[in-house]
Amino acid sequence: MNNNILLKLVGYPITINLSLHEEQLLFIHAPFLSGQWPINKIGVQVTHERASVRIGITSTDNAMLHQSWIVEAGQFEEIVSYFKGLGFPVPNPDPMGYAKERALVH
16 A cells, blocks of 8 residues: 555646555645644545545544645545555545546547
């Protein structure tokens, strides 16, 4: 399993690096942000939105602690695989079938 993923933000030349540290902390780094989330105390949401993918991370201890990003749609499969590899359930991340539609176009 890959412990690292680079997320390309939509509309900005910025990449967010997510990396798992010592199997316990999800590190988040970019030029404008830095953070750590204990992986046993967060929920992850991944949603395909046709031209983009929305990723949300929320604390299971306090729902007011939340971060989200909109990243390039071409990373959808990699993102789902990454979070599933970390042990997060990613239920129905593409309810409208946009990934399938995208595959037919490309």
